[in-house]
Structure formats: C-alpha cells, structure tokens
Amino acid sequence: MELAFLLFVSIVVIALIFDYINGFHDAANAIATVVSTKVLSPRVAVTYGAILNIIGALLGTKVATTVGQGLVDAQAVTSEVLLAALISAIIWNLLTWYKGLPSSSSHALMGSLMGATAFAAGGQSLHWDKITGKVIIPMFTSPIMAFIIGYFVMVGLFWLLHRIALPTLNAWFRKLQILSSGYLCLTHGTNDAQKTMGIIALAVATYYQTEFEVSNWIVITCALTMGLGTMAGGWKIMRTVGSKMVKITPIQGFAAEATGGSILFLTAHFGIPVSTTHTITTSIMGVGSAQRLSALKLPVIANIMSAWVLTLPVSFFLSGGLYTFMHWAIARFA
Structure with missing residues (x-):
C-alpha cells in the first residue's frame, strides 16, 4: 500500500475519531441545562441530542466550505498537514475533556489547521482576512452577544411572567425546555459536524487532486459519527456547564438554550464556524446574571475562559510541532 493512500485513509479515520470526540465533548454542552434542571435523565437527553445532532448535520455545508x-x-495543504492538525485537535479536546473544561472543539480544529499549514508553507498560506472575519472576531463577539441576549431574554421573561406562581412556571418551562434543548442540539449538529466534513473534503481534494466538494457520503458519515459520539455522553463537562458555573431553573434553561440555538442557527447560515461551547456557556452566564450577579461562580468561569483563550494558540503551535516531527519522520524513514 503506497504511503500517500495510507496517509489519506488515516486522515479520514482520524477525522471521524475527532468528530466522535466532538460529539461527546461538545454535545454535553448542548444538553447540560436540560439535565441539570432534571427535565430529562442523562441517558434520555444524550439519545435525544444524538438524533437531533444527526438531523442538524444534514442541513447544510456552508460551515464545511469555510x-x-x-x-x-x-x-499548501498536504496529507501531513491534515494529519498533524487532526491529532493536535484531538489531543487538546481529550485534555480539556479530562479536566472537565468546556473548551472549543471548533477553535482547536481551526487553530490546528492554521498552525500545521503555517509551519508547512509559511504565514502567507493563511487567509488572514477570512481568519479575522470568520474566526477571530466571532470568537469574541458571539460569546458577548450570547451573554447580552441571554440576559435580556431572561429579564423579559421575568417581566412578562412575574405574576405567575413559581411552581406553575416551572411546570410550563420543564416542557418547553425539551423543545429548546432540541433546538440547540439541532443547531449544534448544523455547525459542528460540518467542520469535520470540511477537513475530509479537503483531504479528498488533496489526494485525488480534484476541486473541493462536500460529497453526500461525507455529510452522512460525519452526521452519524457525531450522533454516536453524543450517545457516549460527556458527563464531566455536563456537570461543569450544567451546575458548577451557575445553578439554573427550567425557565433559565429555556432562555439559555433558545439564545444559544438562535446564535448557532444564524452563524451556520452565514458559514461562520463559531464555538457551540462559547455560545451556550455565555448564554447561561447571561441568564444567570439576570437573576443576580452573585449567582455566577466566578472561579469556575475564570477556568473556563482561560481554556477559551489558550485553545487557538496552543493548538496552533502543537499542530506545528507535530507537523515538523511528522515531516521529518516521513522523510527519514519512508
């Protein structure tokens, strides 16, 4: 078996492993609130989330193209570049998962792709205008938007429903939260599964020297793989997002999920690969702060935000180091 084909197959397999890990790493963020408010049991929630992740992943390819x-x-992209990028993103995902930190799988993958490409072909091989417009700026604006919108959605709900007894409100929103969590899972699939689709499509175009195209088999395979990953659960991160950061009620869970899902829907429509993790965690922060700022657990939030800040640069240089080693090893021993 020729080395080029072996590398190509390895990229597809490892990309699907990343997609699977993304499922249990990020989908935990999408269903954490519905579990923490005891609307659904963890096992029912991950099954529900898996089905909607699969459906969402089938709804478009704009993010994959980005x-x-x-x-x-x-x-400038070679098989070595893609392999180094995927391994780097997986390492960072597993490390943050082990620590229970909801870092961004999206930024880990994009940072790794940029790092390996830059180390292989120089900084000029990066499309800085697109990186700035579709990665760097949204990395800051989408969490800020999620926080602000979540805050005002919650304030609006308090204002509209303050005369209704709390037990009645909880009963209503326990049911409504099933819909809002499903909406968030659907948009998570639309946004996150497409990132792996883009990597595999790029690998196909690189190996076969064809035009970039996200084929149907890539879409279906990535959708099913992310669904299986969601079924595996992400219990450590689920506990961090759903209860350690701020205690939330069913009405607050509904507000956070509706906010996060809407932002993910809009960004996927415009092909902007934002972080589901950043979006839902800051939605929860905004919702929690509408009750009182002291409801937020600042040490936990500080740890989460440190993982956000570190993800892009760490994955960039990690993938660059992996590419350098891989390139040397293949040249030395192939």
Missing part, C-alpha cells in the same frame, strides 16, 4: 476553503491556501 473550514475547507476559507482559512488556508488549499495548495
């Missing part, structure tokens, strides 16, 4: 074509020069 990842596969918009961030780096396709001519």
